[in-house]
Amino acid sequence: MTQDSPGATKGSGKLPGFDTGVANAARMWNYWIGGKDNFRADREAGDQVLEAMPALPLVARMLRRFLITTVDELSAVGVRQFLDIGTGLPTADNTHDVAQRAAPESRIVYVDHDPLVISHAQALLTSSPEGKTDYIQADLRDWPAISASAQRTLDFSRPVAVLLIAVLHFILDAEDPHRMISRMMADLAPGSYLVIAHAASDIQASTAAAMAQSYNATSSLTITPRDRATVARLFDGMKMTGPGLMPLDQWGGFSPATIADPPGLSCYCGIARKP
Numbered sequence: 237m238t239q240d241s242p243g244a245t246k247g248s249g250k251l252p253g254f255d256t257g258v259a260n261a262a263r264m265w266n267y268w269i270g271g272k273d274n275f276r277a278d279r280e281a282g283d284q285v286l287e288a289m290p291a292l293p294l295v296a297r298m299l300r301r302f303l304i305t306t307v308d309e310l311s312a313v314g315v316r317q318f319l320d321i322g323t324g325l326p327t328a329d330n331t332h333d334v335a336q337r338a339a340p341e342s343r344i345v346y347v348d349h350d351p352l353v354i355s356h357a358q359a360l361l362t363s364s365p366e367g368k369t370d371y372i373q374a375d376l377r378d379w380p381a382i383s384a385s386a387q388r389t390l391d392f393s394r395p396v397a398v399l400l401i402a403v404l405h406f407i408l409d410a411e412d413p414h415r416m417i418s419r420m421m422a423d424l425a426p427g428s429y430l431v432i433a434h435a436a437s438d439i440q441a442s443t444a445a446a447m448a449q450s451y452n453a454t455s456s457l458t459i460t461p462r463d464r465a466t467v468a469r470l471f472d473g474m475k476m477t478g479p480g481l482m483p484l485d486q487w488g489g490f491s492p493a494t495i496a497d498p499p500g501l502s503c504y505c506g507i508a509r510k511p
Contacts, residue, residue: 259455261406262350266325269296273325281454288446295503298484299433302505303401304329305487306431309478310397310507311338315429317396319386321347321376322403331399332369340366345386347372376403377411379420395427395510402503404470405435405459417470421510428510430474436502437461439483444502467504474508481506 259281263274267282270293274282286292307318316339320331323346335342346369348354354373363369370389374382383392390396398420407413421430437444444461451459468481479487484503 260350261455261457262324262348262353264455265296265402268293269300271325284454285447285450288450289443289502292447295484298487299402299503300329302433302484302487303331303399304334306399306507307331307334307397308338310429310431311335311342315395315397316342317390317394318342318344318399319347319382319390319396320344320399320401321382322400322406323348323353325353332363332367336364336367340364343368343389345370345372345389347374347376347382347386349373349375376400376407377416379416379423383420383423392424394425395429396424397429397431398424399431401431401433402435404432405461406457408458408460414469414472418472421474424510426510429477430471430508430510431506432467432470433484433503433505434467434470435459435461436464436467436483436504438463439502439504447502461502464504467506471506471508474510477507477509 256275257277259277260274263278264282264285266272267274267279268286289295310318311334316335318331318335323331331346332342332344335344341364344363344367348371351373354371368389370386372382372385374385376382386392404413404417407416417430421428435444435448437448448459448461451457464481471481481504484505487505
């Protein structure tokens with residue numbers, strides 16, 4: 237389960253290069269949603285993961301709806317700055333499309349480690365005249381680099397909405413994602429928002445475990461699904477908004493007709509505000 241990955245390939249410590257012979261997280265996700273920006277290695281790896289979790293294309297579509305709905309709602313309450321980390325390959329209704337449709341002056345910074353994603357973003361993601369859009373090639377683990385570059389466009393003295401959609405499950409437990417989030421939010425103004433969608437280990441647990449095993453065997457990255465209590469801890473110090481931390485298929489606005497059978501897509505979603 238991935239929109240895109242946050243950083244380097246396993247054990248490399250470096251940003252990835254462009255290798256069509258190795259399955260790539262962003263391109264696998266693109267394949268699952270029916271896109272054309274993928275290669276044979278991505279499709280073969282994607283098919284293996286789908287054998288373990290056939291609902292992944294539905295998860296991908298619903299996560300896109302979660303993103304669109306969330307950006308709409310945050311724009312409605314006055315948020316005009318968005319930091320989208322692990323953005324993935326451009327598709328319909330990207331963050332800036334939604335935000336600037338509601339408020340043309342909105343400013344958006346996209347962050348991804350993948351050079352293919354950044355190349356596509358620079359070519360396709362254009363800002364409204366009143367606002368601004370920027371792109372950073374960086375690893376989620378390197379918050380100082382992201383912060384320094386993002387502040388060319390965003391004013392950290394005003395609220396920022398940080399979007400981490402299907403990306404934190406690529407951070408290993410040993411890398412302490414809780415510490416990463418705490419450090420990030422500490423640098424942002426009160427009234428900032430944190431939005432997370434994270435692979436779940438305790439929803440259809442056997443399917444989630446099989447998906448992770450298959451993904452980790454075929455991809456250059458490692459995915460770590462987590463239980464609800466662990467994901468909830470990522471919001472420490474913030475106030476949950478909306479329905480709270482919920483499984484993806486229980487998020488408001490989804491009709492029962494779109495939900496898989498059995499219900500319980502293996503993903504948690506939540507939005508929280510910094511006091």
